Amino acid sequence: MKHLLLKLILINLFIFTLNAKENEKITLRLDWLNQFQFAGYYIAKEKGFFNEVGLDVDIKEFEYGIDQIDEVLEQKANYAVGKSSLIIDKLNGKGIVALAAIFQSSPMILLTTNLSIKKPEDLLHKKVMLTPDARTAIAINSMITSRGVNLEHIDFQQHSFNLNNLINGKTDAMGSYISNEPFLLKNRNIKFNILNPKDYGFDFYGGILFTSNIELENNPKRVQDFQKAVLKGWEYDFLNIEESIEIIMNKYNTQNKTYSALFYEANSLKKLSGIDENKLGLIEKSKLEEIQYIYTMQKYVQANQKLSNFIVYPSDVILSSIEKNYLKRNTLTYLSKINAPFNNGLGISSIELDYIDALKSKANMDIKIKNDSNIEESLDLLNKNQAYFKADFSNTPKSSDYLYTQAIATFDLAIATNLSKTYISSTSILENKKVAIRKDCLLLKELEKKYPNIKLIKTESTSDALKLLSDDKVYAVIDLLPLLNLNILENNNTSTRISGVTGLKFELKYILNKEDKVLQTILNKIIQRIDEKVKNEINEKYNILNYETTENISLFYKILIVLVLLLFIFVLYNIKLINEMKRRKELEKELHKIADTDELTNLNNRRKMIKILINSITISRQYKTPLSIIFIDIDDFKIINDTKGHAIGDNILKEFSKLINKNIRSTDTFGRWGGEEFLLILPDTSTENAKRTAENLKEIISSHKFKSKDSITSSFGVTTLKEDDDKKSFIKRADEAMYFVKENGKNAVKVD
Structure with missing residues (x-):
């Protein structure tokens, strides 16, 4: 039994593998x-x-x-x-x-930190970094020349993709993306100007x-x-x-x-x-x-050249060379039966032919219309000729004898009654009632099968069926919605209306010679690309009459009262929900602040400083800029706490934090690491400049008179990011340098 089960599983897996279509x-x-x-x-x-x-x-x-x-x-x-x-x-x-x-x-712009450059004219005799491929910089070059500046009077440099070259003045302006480099400058509190070609009419x-x-x-x-x-x-x-x-x-x-x-x-x-x-x-x-x-x-292309066959739109009909050659060799011919359902001589333009016009327009091709008198003639022409096709309005063709296209349109099989009858919400209402229907309606057999108890009276035409209705010889008429609409309007049946639908739908497809597979592919491609808006416009053109409905008024008011009560409950619940969401958002903000902020000093806490440091390391490596950090420890802080109490110690920590923050750059980040230890992150700062910053802060701290009248000194450990550093090794080196100072006299700066 187990072996049999295993075989069955393997067979199913094999079949699944065969049927699975690999992407x-x-x-x-x-x-x-x-x-x-x-x-x-x-x-x-x-x-x-x-x-x-x-x-x-x-x-x-x-x-x-x-x-x-x-x-x-x-x-x-x-x-x-x-x-x-x-x-x-x-x-x-x-x-x-x-x-x-x-x-x-285009997001391409010129970016400058030279604030005297405010417009393209200001670039005269300035250094500008652009990509080697001048074609990608055409919009920028055109912007410059449009303001009367000769490109020969600009010192173009090869793009280094290093933002520091702009910051440090090695270039005056740099080709950048409006979505990237401005953020980096904002993040470092560096002011800049943007020259955007779009603002000067060069919108690529x-x-x-x-x-x-x-x-x-x-x-x-x-x-x-x-x-x-x-x-x-x-x-x-x-x-x-x-x-x-x-x-x-x-x-x-x-x-x-x-x-x-x-x-x-x-x-x-x-x-x-x-x-x-x-x-x-x-x-x-x-x-x-x-x-x-x-x-x-700009002389990149010759004048009077035609840019053709360049754009492929999602709605385009894309034909292969075989399909294009087919259309060159053949004239497509559409067979339209003179009194077919959608071309019934009512004096109103035919829905059938409107769809043919949609095909012609979509593919920009010619389709010849040929009228025939009967279905046999049409089928005979299809069997003898390729490039012929017709709408499928009959049950006569068998699917194996002809090729069929995809459906180009779908129509409801609708119900018409006299005004005295109520709205028909279900076709089962028609059971045991006389209902007239056109004898060659394509959905007749399906309707008979689904509703065998409806007494169907078959007529030659839709018009004949409506005549029986107006004479009260039948309860209703069933036919395709556009046909009912057209006939009611044409015959001025003012006492007749569309009262419902059967749930059955007719799909308008085309049939063609069973060997004509190329035409089938062409027509399917066109049908797939006809816009739904075009289809709706055609359908609405023929759905002239609206559905009429009769409602139970008392039932309507009962439902309305229930809906109002439900709406009141819903609104009340949503007000409570909105208030709760606001409260939670406020709480969430407060929690974020608590999670990232040192409660005593209001500085970034250790958790937040680690996040900022990781981000700073990423930017430093991405743009090849130096990154330095300084660990700072207040000397003998434990003695202050032990002799003067924690309240004085806390006040000193607060005053110390404000003092440092006041004397660093806006691009630097200062935070409390823990206890009396602090971390200072210095982006775009060399070892030498970091050491100079530490020496300066050391003097400021030692000369400052704190409110507690204490004189304070601090120990500093300085280091700069190395190629093989990770976060831990980077921090460890600065920390060890600081502890070296504490163990060797304090109030000094050590660089590692």
């Missing part, structure tokens, strides 16, 4: 290192949006020496992220297409997702599936910024960015994305033409 493996290349700038792609992967469309995406961050465009063209990567300069590559003959612009305005796209013509030709569905998943990822990302940051910090934080830095970046980029204006991913031809004009003026 397609594809690669996305980013144009910089991992950060929030690419969060939408991470979200699409981590939240399963790529998986939903059968894709397994390998996201690769920027690597020096690798050109994203060449990588995509050589099919080493399927997709990549680039800048507006992709326009130049396209015009120069490279086979690429743009799928989405994640940022409606940023973060353009692109692929190759080869990928588009060979895998059109994959391209649009990937595009759809990416935009879904970005939309989720900007609506759930905190969650996105957590994902980045856990899986993609190769730059070791802090939560605060990512949060700042996220909110800066959200503003550039245009998501609040429903512009996420949008690429406008008019804006591309403006950018192309700027590239032309």
Whole structure:
């Protein structure tokens, strides 16, 4: 028995493995290192949006020496992220297409800490750091030249990507991202000015997702599936910024960015994305033409070049070369039966033909309309000809004899009655009643099967059925909603209304020659891309009459009273809930303060100082800036406590804390480590400058007259971050230097 069970399990696993469809493996290349700038792609992967469309995406961050465009063209990567300069590559003959612009305005700016530089004219004879690829800096260069400054009169430097070069004056302005470097300067209390090309009329796209013509030709569905998943990822990302940051910090934080830095970046980029204006991913031809004009003026492309076949919109119909050749060789012909249900000569434009117009418009192709007199003639033409198709209005064709498209529209099988009848909430109300229905209604057999007790009276047409209703020979008429609407309106049946629906729905599909698989694929692609808004407009055009309803008034008021009571309870509960949430938020703030603040001195406590130190180490290593710390201990503090009491000791600690805070930079961080020990963190500070700071503080403390009239000295341990340091070794070195001073005379500075 056990062996049999094991065999069954193995067989099921084998079958499951055979049926399981492995996701397609594809690669996305980013144009910089991992950060929030690419969060939408991470979200699409981590939240399963790529998986939903059968894709397994390998996201690769920027690597020096690798050109994203060449990588995509050589099919080493399927997709990549680039800048507006992709326009130049396209015009120069490279086979690429743009799928989405994640940022409606580029985050690229010029950043300066030289506050005398307030406008582009002020850059004359100044040093400016830009990337080696001048094409990516076109917006900045155009901004400068537009103000009458010759680029030859600016000292351009190769970009070092080291913010200290800007801070220390090695350059006057630096190409930066508005979402990154300003945060770092703000964090260090360094004032700066921003020169943004957008403010001078040079508004370029940023973060353009692109692929190759080869990928588009060979895998059109994959391209649009990937595009759809990416935009879904970005939309989720900007609506759930905190969650996105957590994902980045856990899986993609190769730059070791802090939560605060990512949060700042996220909110800066959200503003550039245009998501609040429903512009996420949008690429406008008019804006591309403006950018192309700027590239032309800068001589990067020739004049009068046409930028064609560059944008692939999510709603585009993407045809393969085989499908394009099919349309070149064949004229599509739509067979429309003269008195078919949706083309019944009522003198009103046909819903059937409106959908054909939608097909033509969506794919920008011609479809010839051919009228036939009967179903046999239509089927004979379908059997003999490819490139012919017709709407499926009949039960005659068998699925194995013809090909069918996806449904282009869905219609309710509705119920019409005279005004004297009440609203029909359930089709079962019609049981044992006479109901008229068109004899060739496609849903007739399904209706008979589902409701066998309805006495169906079959008529030649919808108009004949409505005549029976007006003569009170039947209780109701059942037909497709648009047909009932049209016939009631055309025949001026003022005493007739739509009283309900049966729950059955008719799907409008097209049938075609069973060998015509290419046409089936073409039509399905077009149907998938017809906008829901277009479909709704067509349907509403023919759903002219509204459903009429008759309600039980007493029941209505009973329900209303119950709803009002429920609403009152709900509002009362929510007021209590809101007050409780406010109280909890206030408590949470207080708890955060207690958790991070020393109660006596109101300084950062040890826990908070460790957090700040870890963050400072990350920034120091990322931007290759020196970081120093100073441990400070009040000499002989135990004697003060023992001889004068803890109250005096506490007052000295408070006064000591204020004295240090008053005499350090705004970029420095001071906190109580414990007892009479304190830690001072000095970002962007060399060993020599840290020692000078410690010597200065030592003199200030020893010369200060405390309110208790005590004279106090302190011992200082100074060290600077080394390459192989971690947090513990860094702290230990400063701590040991301080204790060396305490054991060797006190009131001194020791550097280790």
